[in-house]
Amino acid sequence: MKNLIQRSLVKLLPVALLFLLVTSFGSLWAQEDIDVGETGWAVKRPVMASACANGCPWGELGDYARDAMEPLGYSVILCRNCNRTYGPRLVSENDYPPPLDEVNLEDGVNVRVDAPVDFGVTSSAMLSAACHGKLAGKGPFKNLRLVAKIEDPFYFLIAVKKDSGIKSFDQIKKQQMPVRIMGTDGNMKAVLDFYGISPDDIKAWGGKYGVSLGEAKDGDFDIISGFLASPAMNPESSYWTSISQKYDLHFLELPDELLQTIVDKNVDAELVDAQQCLLNGLDRRIKTVGRSGEAFFIRDDAPEQAAYDLAKAIDENSGQLKWFIRIYTYDPNTVWQNFGVPLHPGAERYYREVGYLK
Structure with missing residues (x-):
């Protein structure tokens, strides 16, 4: 009987290990790289450094920007794992999103966009650090430009x-x-x-x-x-x-x-x-x-009209900000400044036209 039990355990061990692997790493196997086709400002399909769709602030602000830009003819593609300290570097270098990791999977992100990143949203402090100093030991990324700062206390x-x-x-x-x-x-x-x-x-x-x-x-x-x-x-x-x-x-x-x-x-x-x-x-x-502050940002080589359109879309749809998990506000007195980060000329043109910037 003892030998029978031992033989049975030996046979069951691979099955048990396989079950453990499936339950522990099944979500890893569910990862998917998405080929989204041609992207960029030229085709009005920019990729945005955003975050998870499960209540992440940069995720919901990504949703906001995508929806606000649609009436202007843009199809914004959200990179859901371009969050934490990744966004500024990815935008600065027009780089591809990093591989998904455990934190992404815990946040419900299991899809990676296989395309270079054109613009993004991050905290005001992170954008300032990325532009003027170092962020996560990298930078400074002096080609980053502000488009709009949103208040978020x-x-x-x-x-x-x-x-x-x-x-x-x-x-x-x-x-x-x-x-x-x-x-x-x-x-x-x-x-x-x-x-x-x-x-x-x-x-x-x-x-x-x-x-x-x-x-x-x-x-x-x-x-x-x-x-x-x-x-x-x-x-x-x-x-x-x-x-x-x-x-x-x-x-x-x-x-x-x-x-x-x-x-x-x-x-x-x-x-x-x-x-x-x-x-x-x-x-x-x-x-x-x-x-307070979440900042939409872009590279300095982005077309002036693209930055103008993004600034315009954020402003004209600012009433929608109050319906998100965090109650964001749009202040005409602060939207165009972010701790010394240069404003993109296209955004500056919009703010001067509407009288926010004298």
């Missing part, structure tokens, strides 16, 4: 679990509290530096510096921090809503000097108030730092 917030007993970072240092922190970017490092705390201190006190999102959702955290705080349920911000609804939070207010330090670290940041009830647990208005 979000906040830098720090919240603690109420039952943690934490009232301030001074208290954490004095009591050497073993806190577990989610959101360990440069801004949180600036906060710790201000109070004379290091990540090594947090670890030495028995805490954890670098709680994962999954751990935070399970309640294994004391502090959450981040610069994408918003009640919107797009993938990048939704954890603020879900965690604040699931756990009782207390939001900390930082000293003015520290807030100014954070502003100085981020090109697109400014001092703002986060209003009461922005998120569950935010029971008062607090001073903090905000950022």
Whole structure:
């Protein structure tokens, strides 16, 4: 009997392994490269660096641009995996989209457009970094040009679990509290530096510096921090809503000097108030730092008429922006400027014609 069981297991093992591979990597096999035919501004079929269709901000702004350009005779092709830090480089170099990766598949993107990228949308800060400095270690890409900046506010917030007993970072240092922190970017490092705390201190006190999102959702955290705080349920911000609804939070207010330090670290940041009830647990208005801006951009060699048409389409359809997951706004006073990124002559011509730019 023992030998029979062993032989049966040997026979079943390849089947089990095949099942595991299919269930684990089936989505990878579903990837598809799409030949979209002739593309480019000359045939009014430009490829746009966009993002996922499942609530990604650059994805829904891609949908917006595609629909807005259609009445002008354009068929915009959306690259759904030209997101994160890829877009500016791809547009600058008129390069092809990268291979799909695990993050794309998790976002529901399993199709790659096999065509060079002509224009795109990214955050205002990323466009500025790409144009004037380095983005993801590459650049600067000095041939990028602004077409339109759309307002899209979000906040830098720090919240603690109420039952943690934490009232301030001074208290954490004095009591050497073993806190577990989610959101360990440069801004949180600036906060710790201000109070004379290091990540090594947090670890030495028995805490954890670098709680994962999954751990935070399970309640294994004391502090959450981040610069994408918003009640919107797009993938990048939704954890603020879900965690604040699931756990009782207390939001900390930082000293003015520290807030100014954070502003100085981020090109697109400014001092703002986060209003009461922005998120569950935010029971008062607090001073903090905000950022706003998503930027449509293009190369400097794009036809002037193409940039003019894109600027015109975004403006004339700006009323549709309020119906997206994030409530974008169009401000004639800021649409034509993005932290020193040059404006494309075609977009400039449009803004002068309508009186936004004097």
